[in-house]
Amino acid sequence: MRLILILGDQLSHDLSALRAARPDDIIVMAEVASEAGCVPHHPQKIAFLFAAMRKFAAELRAKGHTVAYATLDDPDNSQSIPGELLRRAADHGATLVIATEPGEWRLIAALSDLPIPVTQLPDDRFLASHAEFEAWADGRKELRMEWFYRDMRRKTGLLMEGDQPAGGQWNFDHDNRKPARADLLRARPPRFEPDAVTAQVLDLVEARFPDNFGRLRPFTYATDRAGALQVLDHFIAHSLDEFGPYQDAMLQDDPFLHHSILSPYINAGLLSPLEVCQAAADAHAAGKVRLNSAEGFIRQIIGWREYMRGIYFLEGPDYTARNVLGHDRALPPVYWGAPTRMNCMAQAVGQTRDHAYAHHIQRLMVTGNFALLAGIDPHQVHEWYLAVYIDAYEWVEAPNVIGMSQFADGGVVGSKPYVSSGNYIHKMSDYCGGCAYKVADKTGPRACPFNLLYWDFLVRHRERFERNPRIGRAFATWDRMDADRRDRIRADAAAFLTRLEAGEVV
Template identity: 50%
Template sequence: MTTLRIILGDQLSTTISSLHDIDKHNDLILMCEVNEEAQYVKHHKKKIAFIFSAMRHFAEGLKKKKYNLLYTKLTDKENTGSFKGEVKKTIRQHHINHIIITHPGEHRVLEDIQSWETDLNVSLEIREDNRFICSTDEFTKWVKNRKQPRMEHFYRHMRKQKTVLMDDDKPIGGKWNYDTDNRKPPKSNLTIPKPCSQKPDQITKEVISLVNEKFKDHLGELDGFDLAITRDQALKALENFLSKRMPSFGDYQDAMLEGEPWMYHSHISTYLNAGLLLPMECVKAAEDAYLNGSAPMNAAEGFIRQILGWREYIRGIYWLKMPGYADMNFFNATRPLPSFYWTAKTDMNCLKQSISETKKNAYAHHIQRLMILGNFALLTGIDPKQVSEWFLIVYTDAYEWVELPNVYGMALFADGGYLASKPYAAGGSYINKMSNYCKNCEYNVKKKTGADACPFNYLYWNFLAKNKKKLEKNHRLAMMYSTYERMDEKTKKQIKNDSLQFLENLT
């Protein structure tokens, strides 16, 4: 009788809990490329190529270390096409009586795994995902008795608990959060370093051909594929960020420039989420960069907050609230996703740029995701399920545990304010302040109404007016509601009419 240890495609860490205490001689490890996972939504080609290539490289590493590895390639004749099918086959062929697996990142997969014990008659051990800094139990404990478990409080709790940027019980520098320093608009003469780029090796080239053949109708192109696909390469990407972009990360964290998709961001989410990098090592590296003087506090603290704060918090909310979270729809939004989210064919330049870059790179930075793509979906009332599926498909870093709360909770306020204290809604002036997109747009950002007015402007007020009953008690929106109330009736009517017309054309 044998123990089977399963490694999923986003669990590519040798220190993962499912490999702890492995008996190298007797235990088997199973990794499999299955159609079910590659196809349950039509993932971007780059995402599939990244995962398969990273899996194959990880598998090579395990083989070199003489583990007993079973690896099913997508094109293997006996590939059953599903995890459950592959596990069933392995149980039969290798007399498996015990399975050890690390907690998966998606509720859908967890439900499938939980069915194995009865359906496949095997004993099953699901271990905590030890790569996260805060366990799901710790998060649940932290949330207990809090009506509104805000990220900022969670983040401070984590800073203290993990002693990050701390001077005894006080934050180094005297403040917990330097966000007010991190909202600089972009200057036109910025010299933005090139992102880290890796040349595809033979394994990656084979995967690229496979994806081009089997998933040809999926979004995106694989020309110029240059993602890191091993831990060593991912560490280089982290190092590249720390030395070249981190010093300006804080200053320009919210800035957007046409033709500059990468800005000063780290581009490590894909590697973190697949297990090639570990969150705590990234946090510690940023803390060290501050302590040794190579990065200012606003950059180091801002970056650490994203990982130790936001990433852990988002994951905590996902497991706390699923599966019901995916059915929330506070604004009863039902509009279908406009086709330009796939084609980028729109006259709204901010959307055109963000979608084109997403299609090309399978990447967009946070403010493009939140304040352009998410904001537009919020203001126009697009069905959260359709928005969420789009976000899950288009980015190489997208897994449901992180994508869904970001879309439902942060971008769409579909949870009614459990995650965010107010909707991240904004008109054109915010986009104009934080980007140069408006300069090349068919619409006029300065105009509030009329045929050539920036649609974000009237849609913003229309959204507030339409959802007044649900939002007016939110004290963070009080000023906006009083501004709206002071508008004359003619302007209000025009806002409504322009919005109706725009929305009619959208559908």
């Protein structure tokens, strides 16, 4: 007798463990406190996964599989993945577990340590295997995503004309990066009314996780593949064409803009990355979507997403503990929704609380930028991102946070730290107009904190970044400022950080 383990982010009917299943195998699925509580996950994230797991289990049963499913409130539930496997093995006399490799070192180790044999099959829902990524990385001085991405384009044939990229270029980012304007007619992602299964899960989550940061209702995410396919179709038909130009834009009270909101479904396994990209490429081929949008979107998935996973597994289990900049300030309460006078932070954190979602530039250039400039402990930043986003799993969250956003890995992911003064946020958003601070003020009581902290960060880390070709020039600007102004900026930054640490409203 054998057990087949299906984890909450493995809800794919063609999963390697399911392909290996025989008719008499027992499929084990479990809602466990050890996973739901490893960080204080956003209630919508827990609800999304539990509802999607219950519906996936029902689909497996309808296909004739035997599923041993433990709900969180099942009194027999041992509340951990290893515990559930051992309990089911004892119940059914099973002597072997077949799993698809989890996306987190912690769980891989837990399965390896089980007292019964576990076969961990490769997760081939990703385009690049561990061996393929290792071979790509081997001997390279810099692991730049762009080169990896080109290999993935060649491998998949997406937007390729023979061995050349469609349109003669691999990357059309110079056509992108435009600010957006408020538009009441902009399409919004489809909303799904909770059905009976989801409603029951919402009640459970409400009762069991009352103190977790984030609003549970209204809950409008899809929770099965059919719904996820509707989100995909809607995005391709209504938003993808404008995705490219506006992917870096941020707008007050418009949390989604032209983004796809597909990451929850792709990461949980309800959609495959390749089918999503193929749909985008087909829409371009049919003349419905401009090339820079299709290319930009496909690059995020077969480029960034695959690359981030490659980095996570290449760098090893200690990755989330890295902190080359020695940052140790505690994560301030503004990240948990405390009042703030910084409108950009209020917007990014507010929509995170409401939807368990923020788009890439909000994560990178608002909450991430602020944490890096303010010298927040990257591990605390990592745990925050892992907790609050509906799409967050360590394999993708950690390289984005520890690597790209916090530079805590010393430049494995990014060749420079993603830091900016208030100017970038002003250029790419309409946040600054409604802010208590003044983005034009570089010093003084109303100076935008990003302006103060930007210089303070660079000066604190001058030795490391002065010779960096992508950011080093900023030091010449700093050196040209008169000494009084430099002193004022640093004193204002220090005063701001003192207020931040004291828990004052900043």
